[in-house]
Amino acid sequence: MKLPKGFGGQGMGDMMANMRGAMERAQTLEDELGNERIDIRNSGVEAVFDGRGELVDLKIDKALVDPDDVEGLCAAITATMRMGFEKAVEVRDARVKDIMGNVPNIPGLGL
Numbered sequence: 574m575k576l577p578k579g580f581g582g583q584g585m586g587d588m589m590a591n592m593r594g595a596m597e598r599a600q601t602l603e604d605e606l607g608n609e610r611i612d613i614r615n616s617g618v619e620a621v622f623d624g625r626g627e628l629v630d631l632k633i634d635k636a637l638v639d640p641d642d643v644e645g646l647c648a649a650i651t652a653t654m655r656m657g658f659e660k661a662v663e664v665r666d667a668r669v670k671d672i673m674g675n676v677p678n679i680p681g682l683g684l
Contacts, residue, residue, distance in 0.1 A: 598672045602669070603625065606623060606625045606664070607627075609664060610623065611660050613656050614653075615656060616637070616649040617634030617649060618632070618633055618637070618652075618653040619631070620653050622657040626665075631650075633646070
């Protein structure tokens with residue numbers, strides 16, 4: 574079996590140090606993401622999400638509140654929620670990729 578590049582010998586110590594650093598950084602990631610703010614504006618609906626995808630604030634333009642078009646209001650809110658969650662996932666993925674940048678990809682570990 575061929576070992577991944579940098580695995581074994583002196584490279585093993587470097588890899589372990591990189592993994593320790595990544596683990597330390599990952600432990601603070603949830604707090605960092607919780608403090609992140611993502612503003613989404615879509616068709617009269619404004620939402621603020623944190624980096625974990627949790628809704629922090631929601632504002633709806635009064636012009637959207639039409640009793641004869643509840644479906645339109647629901648569609649605008651749903652689209653805004655989807656956009657906010659997708660953006661939060663992008664932010665999280667970018668942070669994880671940054672953290673894992675120096676850790677070698679070892680087959681079978683799912684990193």
